Amino acid sequence: MDSNKSFNEKCYSLLMQIPRGKVVTYADIAHHLGGKAYQAVGNAMASNPTPIIVPCHRVVNSNGAIGKFALGTAKKIALLKEEGILIDEHKDSAKIVNLDKQRHTF
DNA sequence: ATACTATGGTACG
DNA sequence: CGTACCATAGTAT
Numbered sequence: 001m002d003s004n005k006s007f008n009e010k011c012y013s014l015l016m017q018i019p020r021g022k023v024v025t026y027a028d029i030a031h032h033l034g035g036k037a038y039q040a041v042g043n044a045m046a047s048n049p050t051p052i053i054v055p056c057h058r059v060v061n062s063n064g065a066i067g068k069f070a071l072g073t074a075k076k077i078a079l080l081k082e083e084g085i086l087i088d089e090h091k092d093s094a095k096i097v098n099l100d101k102q103r104h105t106f
Numbered sequence: 107a108t109a110c111t112a113t114g115g116t117a118c119g
Numbered sequence: 120c121g122t123a124c125c126a127t128a129g130t131a132t
Contacts (some may be wrong), residue, residue, distance in 0.1 A: 006129090007128090007129060007130080008129090008130075025113090025114095026112075026113055026114085027113075027114065030128085035127095035129095036113095036114085036127060036128065037113095037127085037128045037129060038112095038113040038114060038127080039111055039112090039113055039114095039127075039128055039129065039130090040111095040128055040129035040130070041128095041129090042112035043110085043111060043112080043128090043130055044112095044129085046111075046112060046130095047130075047131085059112075061113065061114080062113080062115090063113090063114080065113095066112095068112040069112075070112080073112090076112095
């Protein structure tokens with residue numbers, strides 16, 4: 001189909017619009033793409049050819065969990081914390097604090 | 107067409 | 120609050 005840009009390409013464009021210190025949920029991105037493609041969004045990040053150009057580390061789950069990262073979940077947490085995002089670290093799990101307040105609006 | 111997945115939501119204890 | 124199970128959407132092979 002004309003599908004100018006695969007779903008995956010749209011995800012990257014949206015991700016690049018996220019400013020530092022903000023985070024977005026997969027559902028948020030999927031919703032902006034016009035559907036419930038939560039999985040497709042994560043899939044796109046996994047296929048992401050440029051994990052640094054695209055701030056895929058600013059994407060978290062809607063339940064506040066960090067999720068995963070191409071370079072390692074620990075790396076993702078470190079990046080988020082360094083950007084000023086508050087993370088609630090437990091024993092071996094981490095979740096976003098005040099996610100709704102740090103959520104970026106497209 | 108089938109399998110897999112960086113999820114989400116609801117249910118249960 | 121934490122864990123479990125199911126449903127949903129899209130990509131890759």
